[in-house]
Amino acid sequence: MPHDPDPPPAKKFKPGSVLFSLNQKKPGMLLPRKGNVSTPIDVQRKQLPIYQAKPQLLNQLRQLNNAILIGETGSGKTTQIPQYLYEAGIGRQGIIAITQPRRVAAISLAGRVAEEKRTQLGKLVGYTVRFEDVTSFETKIKFMTDGMLLREAIGDPLLLRYTIVVLDEAHERTVHTDVLFGVVKTAQRRRKELNKIPLKVLVMSATMDVDLFSEYFNKSPVLYLEGRQHPIQIYYTKQPQSDYLQAALVTIFQIHQEAPQSQDILVFMTGQEEIEALARTCRDIAKHLPDNCGPMVVIPLYASLPPVQQLRVFQPAPKGSRKVILSTNIAETSVTISGIKYVVDTGMVKAKRFSPESGLEVLAVQRVSKAQAWQRAGRAGREDSGSCYRLYTEDEFDNLIPMTVPEIQRCNLAGVMLQLMALGIPDVMNFDFMSKPSPEAVCSAVEHLELLGAVEKKDGQVVLTAVGKKMASFPLEPRYAKTILLSPEFSCSEEVISIVSLLSVDTVLYNPPARRDEVLAARKKFTSSEGDHMTLLHIYRAFKKVSGNKDWCRENFVNSRNMSLVKEVQAQLKEICLKLNLKLVSCGADTGSVRRCLAHGMFVNAAELQPDGTYLALDTHQPVAIHPSSVLFQAKPAYVVFNELLHTSRCYMRDLCLVDADWLLDAAPEYFGRKLHLSKS
Numbered sequence: 001m002p003h004d005p006d007p008p009p010a011k012k013f014k015p016g017s018v019l020f021s022l023n024q025k026k027p028g029m030l031l032p033r034k035g036n037v038s039t040p041i042d043v044q045r046k047q048l049p050i051y052q053a054k055p056q057l058l059n060q061l062r063q064l065n066n067a068i069l070i071g072e073t074g075s076g077k078t079t080q081i082p083q084y085l086y087e088a089g090i091g092r093q094g095i096i097a098i099t100q101p102r103r104v105a106a107i108s109l110a111g112r113v114a115e116e117k118r119t120q121l122g123k124l125v126g127y128t129v130r131f132e133d134v135t136s137f138e139t140k141i142k143f144m145t146d147g148m149l150l151r152e153a154i155g156d157p158l159l160l161r162y163t164i165v166v167l168d169e170a171h172e173r174t175v176h177t178d179v180l181f182g183v184v185k186t187a188q189r190r191r192k193e194l195n196k197i198p199l200k201v202l203v204m205s206a207t208m209d210v211d212l213f214s215e216y217f218n219k220s221p222v223l224y225l226e227g228r229q230h231p232i233q234i235y236y237t238k239q240p241q242s243d244y245l246q247a248a249l250v251t252i253f254q255i256h257q258e259a260p261q262s263q264d265i266l267v268f269m270t271g272q273e274e275i276e277a278l279a280r281t282c283r284d285i286a287k288h289l290p291d292n293c294g295p296m297v298v299i300p301l302y303a304s305l306p307p308v309q310q311l312r313v314f315q316p317a318p319k320g321s322r323k324v325i326l327s328t329n330i331a332e333t334s335v336t337i338s339g340i341k342y343v344v345d346t347g348m349v350k351a352k353r354f355s356p357e358s359g360l361e362v363l364a365v366q367r368v369s370k371a372q373a374w375q376r377a378g379r380a381g382r383e384d385s386g387s388c389y390r391l392y393t394e395d396e397f398d399n400l401i402p403m404t405v406p407e408i409q410r411c412n413l414a415g416v417m418l419q420l421m422a423l424g425i426p427d428v429m430n431f432d433f434m435s436k437p438s439p440e441a442v443c444s445a446v447e448h449l450e451l452l453g454a455v456e457k458k459d460g461q462v463v464l465t466a467v468g469k470k471m472a473s474f475p476l477e478p479r480y481a482k483t484i485l486l487s488p489e490f491s492c493s494e495e496v497i498s499i500v501s502l503l504s505v506d507t508v509l510y511n512p513p514a515r516r517d518e519v520l521a522a523r524k525k526f527t528s529s530e531g532d533h534m535t536l537l538h539i540y541r542a543f544k545k546v547s548g549n550k551d552w553c554r555e556n557f558v559n560s561r562n563m564s565l566v567k568e569v570q571a572q573l574k575e576i577c578l579k580l581n582l583k584l585v586s587c588g589a590d591t592g593s594v595r596r597c598l599a600h601g602m603f604v605n606a607a608e609l610q611p612d613g614t615y616l617a618l619d620t621h622q623p624v625a626i627h628p629s630s631v632l633f634q635a636k637p638a639y640v641v642f643n644e645l646l647h648t649s650r651c652y653m654r655d656l657c658l659v660d661a662d663w664l665l666d667a668a669p670e671y672f673g674r675k676l677h678l679s680k681s
């Protein structure tokens, strides 16, 4: 966290080491978009593929209570449908909600639609994401994260404020969208039974595989948006590639040397560190190319990038130079970039994986699904014909799973279970999931919640405890909510709330790779031998001392916007604490009590140093290692708790806090006594 791990050494560029074979197989539904930045916004709206279909669409949507709408990314579904409905007076009695899996998408889409409607954001058009509500009593078109709508359902299970709910990006199958399917279906049925205003539910997807959606909503009709389509040539490597980063590098420069300038390249990779490292290597190599190769502008794109930098991908490269965008899967469907002629697909993605036996959720680099591979290819054919270079063989492609496994079947369900129980759903085990999670995963989640004291078993039924009810009031993962609930006992609620707030926003630290030494020097003053949580707390205290001074932020490589957000999050968490009658107290300099509190809230994520210098997770005895970005990387303390696991070459713990074995034993004597041989120090 406080500083980047060592970058991988720059690799030598060996031209021609990846050979491709051409395959002309075309995916079924890749369509481009017309219009560019200089066209007036009204004209742009009319150039979208969806505009042609507007009358028929409205005709259908007026009558139907459930519908599925399919259309390629960029056809105008998300920005236009809410406006069409509103303008046609459909659902006027209430609010039209449009859910998004990603916070950035909800915010930027609301901004775009407000602009198209020529109104101030927060009036007719607004957005609600966790810890940020930009809506007013005037708001009729409301973009929100799927997680937020789910939270609102806890207070209002019938969603009475809304007349239309659009579940967008449904193909992503995030765990929140999946649970919402069940919640809106129930709300729809109950509203009918109670003679309330009907609820319309529209599911929107960028991929064709929607049978499951249609089936789930009582065989609801599927509306297809026709698109204009340009052919895309698909290339596969002749041999499997052992190093996809090297293969990507070679491919980028192969294209760069051969293709006409002004045709841009989009490369799909897995995450920030890898993207930044490859960006550096590309820039270095580009400096030393022969003169007949034009300049190259390399732009990274990932969710935690500051918004201003995210916008850079939309700006055209200077005349005569080529834009190379290195992106995570965020550019698959959430973000649309024009001018892309070449797609390079590593075939890899970083995603959650969950093992019910261990109860641990891990972020791991893994192969994409076929559906994802087609989405990626599609980004190349939007304005004209294009090419997609797959850095894997055709055989490897054939062996990919057809669809991405829904997140609900590969994540820790504890948070969702807690929310469902708070929603008053009597039998969570038998909830009407579109894709059922495995019984093992459900049991594991119940066990996790039991350990945290959130649920108990009564007469064979799992019920929410008083603690569990309180935990559900926080828009946080159960263990963070529990840590906050415990904090008054340790007289450190102020500190714990600050830490949880810091962990709840995108990274507050800014790590420009080119200025690594300066970053390290600046961070040194704040580094705590007690771990990353304490280091963050030090930075936050210093930030508050200078009242968020912009120069201070710049000098210390602190993201001032995200830091300001931390203050808002903190205020909201405090409000919840006050409602729950929790005492807000500070431990001042006694930061040991903060660590004690973290040990009590996060004991499930603990690890122990072994005689050979490695770590084992206490729960599962799985080998884990300290991530090089942690301030504890060198220190190697005997016991730590950690926030998350990241699986790359090894299984890394990220964001660690130094704890005592005694504290862990105190926190859960029975659990550690039963499962482990924790040695008392």
Ligand code: CDP
Pocket: 033, 048, 071, 072, 073, 074, 075, 076, 077, 078, 079, 080, 108, 109, 112, 336
């Ligand atoms: O939802 P779908 O992918 O079908 O398309 P959309 O998000 O409604 O986007 C339609 C068009 O609106 C895009 O191709 C962009 O030209 C434009 N747009 C934009 O300029 N800024 C945004 N934040 C979102 C969309």
Ligand code: MG
Pocket: 073, 074, 077, 078, 079, 168, 169
């Ligand atoms: Mg969309």
